[in-house]
């Protein structure tokens with residue numbers, strides 16, 4: 525008997541934060557340890573992502589996953605049984621080979637990522653280690669700097685505004701706990717400002733306030749005022765981070781800003797964003813141009829990338845090859861790392877390693893459709909990723925992750941210290 529040899533693999537259908545079916549995989553080892561993981565789901569997806577297997581048809585809007593769960597219980601279980609849960613690379617390679625498609629659509633990216641992450645949980649449990657430590661963490665590991673949504677938008681808020689995520693980053697915080705304390709105050713202040721202006725309409729998919737704004741830029745004014753109202757110095761202590769998610773409203777070099785009632789070409793988009801950089805304390809911008817506009821992405825990075833983090837999400841889709849090519853071409857300077865975009869943990873790790881090798885930033889990220897699964901927090905700490913994006917400071921699928929970070933912090937010698945400011949583009 526080997527402690528980490530896989531004895532059983534079970535798939536089940538559970539529900540995600542949007543009330544849609546999702547896949548959970550539970551894996552046991554011969555020593556009786558078990559681990560489980562659930563697949564998240566995106567709404568603003570890049571075209572190069574691993575594809576979830578969904579049933580289609582009338583039930584649950586076509587989002588049902590009985591086929592993906594069957595993939596787990598039949599082919600995946602039969603293949604993984606007897607393999608070593610601690611051999612992540614070997615096991616993921618078998619999963620990729622078994623699926624046999626370019627984008628994992630046969631067995632389903634949702635089935636594969638849940639199985640791949642469940643193996644890491646099972647191996648860690650069999651070795652009696654917390655997952656973050658099993659993944660490479662040590663007593664002096666650092667916690668990632670949180671990037672936290674205050675207003676939602678885009679595909680996560682019925683396109684009420686075009687821009688998708690208005691977030692804040694506690695650039696002046698020294699510990700993970702302090703970053704959360706400050707963010708809690710900003711989130712509260714933003715809610716009060718919205719209520720005072722008669723604009724409070726509940727929350728969007730990731731828990732950020734529903735963006736009842738008259739234009740995209742109005743949200744930036746509110747966010748800056750919320751930082752001030754929380755008693756924090758905009759830029760010095762709390763800065764702004766945006767996910768433009770431009771692939772959602774830009775195609776073929778035309779960007780249709782429905783909320784502002786205008787169409788921009790790539791150059792005008794860049795000018796608009798540069799204007800925002802001049803007027804608001806923004807330190808990070810994700811997907812400023814669309815995935816089909818690498819020239820625009822490069823032009824933006826050339827213009828702003830020395831001072832601002834430019835994150836590729838839809839264009840890079842957590843793919844190591846794409847990260848290497850984009851780094852060589854100077855197309856952005858950081859990558860969003862989403863395990864389910866890649867489809868297995870080892871491919872996710874490869875994309876993260878490629879970013880590190882290029883001297884890039886890397887932000888481990890949740891999806892807009894989430895669950896109580898906290899694997900990404902362990903990945904960020906264990907791998908030494910310096911940033912974590914999880915959505916807002918509300919809704920338990922988000923808070924589960926922030927709270928898990930606080931628990932991990934308690935186990936560390938430094939009690940949850942963040943990387944020094946000089947580790948980030950805005951501190952250099």
Ligand code: 2PG
Pocket residue numbers: 565566567568569679689730767769837860889890891892893
């Ligand atoms: C993103 C994510 C999270 P989605 O675009 O970065 O905000 O959204 O999961 O819908 O792709």
Ligand code: MG
Pocket residue numbers: 767769810811837838860
């Ligand atoms: Mg994004």
